[in-house]
Amino acid sequence: MISLATARERWTSFLGSFVAVAVGVAVVTMSALVLLSDGTGVPQRLAGAPVLVRSPAGAPAAGVFTENPPWAPERAGELRRELGRLPGVAAAVADRSFYAQTPGSGQRAGERQGRPWSAAALAAYGLSGGRPPAADGEIVVDDSLGHRPGESLTVLTARGPQRFTVSGTVDGPGYYVTDRRAAELAGGVRTIGLVLEPGTDPARVAAAARNAVGADGTVLTGASRDALAPQQDEMIRWIGGQVLTAMALLSAFVTVFNVSSTFAFAVAQRRREFGLLRTIGATPRQVRRLVYGEALVVGVAGAGAGAVAGVVMAPAMTGSLIDAGFEPAGFEVSIRWWVPAAAWALGVAVALAGAGAAARRASRVKPLEAMREAAVDSRPMTRRRWVTGLAAAGLGAACSAGTAFAGADAMVLLVLGAAMSLTAGLTLLLPALTRPVVGALTRPLARRPGATALLVRENMLTSVRRTSATIAPVLATVAFAVLITSAVQTTQSADTTRQAAAVRAEAAVVPRGTPGLSDAVVDRVGGTALLSTTVYGGEGGAALSAAGVTPGFEQTYRARAPRSHDVVVTAAVAAAHGWREGRTATLTFEDGRTRHLRVRAVLDDSMPYQVFLPRELVRAHDPSALADVVYRTTATPAPSLSGLGAEEVPVAVHAASDDAEEDRLVWLFTLILVTITAGYTMIAVASTVLSATAGRVRDLRVLRLSGAAPRQVLLTLAAETCCVVALGAALGLAVAAPALFGMAQGLRRELGLPVELSVAWPWVAGVVAGCLLLATAATVLPARAALRRMRGA
């Protein structure tokens, strides 16, 4: 009864907890729903085949998503014949593809939409107009592109722009040409689809197919065909998963932080009420249960709102995730009802856990405190608080020191660890720090004439709890904002420095609106081109990123280039496969053929690819390979590149934009994290200040009665709030600084290059300004209303 009534009555002081729990649960619900949803499913181009056979998987590696190596061409032919002979199978069709794109239509790197007409039998869609391609110059295209049969059409392929005549259209994605034309451009076979005779049971055919292919492939039917979703989609989902996991974790931390700080303050403000309850017969246990009861009310309501919001917002968030590139196109979230239920339970548990310390503290209130005026906080630091605070701060300091010596992987963890521990530690120690720090910093105020300065100083000093409770969320916001934004900038500028240092060229020609550069572009520019492909190394068939290079590579990268029948590999790859200079490396190519090549050189791991091959060799085995970049080494600018989907940029610009997509995702991810932490903690600031002001109405009355004009009263309050926020910001910077310096030091040592520490000042300033505005508004507006009421009364 009391819990419910109190939660209703004192909603301002519970607002921070409520919102924190609601937002936290909403984030966890959305993240979990998205994380647990299925992928994009079987691609449409294969969805028409009830039974699909897929080439065996290569060596799996965590966080690496590559397509399986294709079958050797002879083996693919054999399998197709064997499968075609199975009873009930009308046709066994190879799924082959090549790069094809009309200028202006978007396509992702690595995507290959050109296919032979025979493969159209596997698709879930069919001819929607015209007729199949009969001659080599004919093409069938997606009807959504708006081309009609008979039209002439330029299609970009790996060779360059090529003219086709549209013979028909399909109501699905893809560019279909004659099988003979496709054979010139397409790579190896990874999937064979079985078209069944009417009335055949797919399960029986699948069993027979399993017998036929044995260990040489995986037979998929029904829902298991979803495994054929593009590996690129899976990688995007994996990145999305990382983002969502980090978001959920940070939300949980911030929720516990906010709930415990708002509850601590709410309890501190209500010492007299607890004292009253104790005098009229409440046992300490009952008082503790009362606070837990309030946490339960806030938790149940907040988590309920959050769970509902999470379910409602999950589809919308999926849309933004797809737009942002964290989830593949066509991804749909599936609502599982136990997910919001579990998130709700988690939210309630977090609320109870966050209120735990406050509840213990409330139960220790003595009955006598009901009779005290208790404006001066006595003994805000307990032994336990000292011990935990110092331990957490120590751990944070250790993590900060660790960043100077850690590798790149551990660095991010250590920086986050340092931020969380230092924030928690300093927050716990705040009541002890507040008095000396505020006292020293505001000493000049005391000497100034006028009452405002004196009042500001003394108010902050005497109400240590109120001051600390406001400083804590500001500290957390600023520390996280500085760390997250600045840490990324440091890493990014380091990456750019590293790449620009490696290449010597006049300019770089890069793709524009296309996944890569065709032969036509490479021929026209006449520099050093990096023809991108994937090879599968050794017996396990681990996928390796490879580049086909011309002899000019030696000049551009100052590294040894492969000659015919040679390969150059990076040190990490060499170590993983046991390759050394002069030894033979076995590689499987995109067309499924295997070659034995001599290792000419081993390069260090800073190279942009893992394996370097002669350009002709890559072209011969991967007719659809595209160049990622052409470095122009001659002084004359490249001739016109219009219509080829390419543009020339300075080398430094290319170096900075090389990872542009990845950087964009990282930056977006950063902003999401900053927004979440900042948004949250600002709510905590507002809630704390709001309830602090509500509890000070009596003070305001006394000030007014002793002759202060309303303006002076408001000015005093606003000045106090500004001072507190400024202090919080300063402490937040102090928390972030050690980790940042450690990180810069670590990168400098790791790279051997000068690395400047770059702090994202606009963001930091924005976050501080936001806290300042919100806190001042939360102080002044209710105080003004209170003053008005006083005048009215």
Added chain:
Amino acid sequence: MPPVRLRSLTKRYGTGDRAVTALDDVTLDFPAGTMTAVMGPSGSGKSTLLHCAAGIDRPSAGEVLIGGTELGGLDENALTVLRRDRIGLVFQAFNLVSALTAAQNVELPLRLAGSRPSADEVHAALAAVGLADRHGHRPSELSGGQQQRVAIARAMIARPAVLFADEPTGALDSTASRVVLRLLRDLVDGRGQTVVMVTHDPAAAAYADRVLLLADGRLADELAGAEGAEAIAARTAALEVRS
């Protein structure tokens, strides 16, 4: 046997040079069915006496017996239970839980004791203080005097052995004060309730059967409330001058 007996009650705050003796070896009985006013200058120890007698502060030495039970022998829980069942408390201000209605405040001690009070019982308690029609109001919607009467109703709901009141009229105007004091007096006369009241107001003390004057933690003087406010004021003034 008197419901409240104090035996050599001593309370010291602090240690060493800074030690302050608030109560110095006080022995007193508060007889059943009487109203006693405790007076004295600031720092005379009158509030400390009330806190120790009501079991919300622990004496440094001596004994407090409530209805024959020695409080020193009780742990925090047992003391709380005793307070809940045997002692009623009314303070100067901040008597009510602001989130609860008048009726909910009144039934709070019974609920804390784990029983479910009947609506009639709560209604009767509020009616006894003349606030039957205000049961659904929150403290912020009640005047100071009304709040104090709700606090008295709450203090009486468990039928305590003794009702302690700490400056019950300190924050009220004279009209409201008179209503509250009349109420306390009626409890003594009508129900035989034992009331102990700390006050600095001679007019309030005049309602009591017996007025005790404290100075420097010791019992300095004693007179009957019937002697009137002026006589009480004169005696207190004399004490203030002496100390």
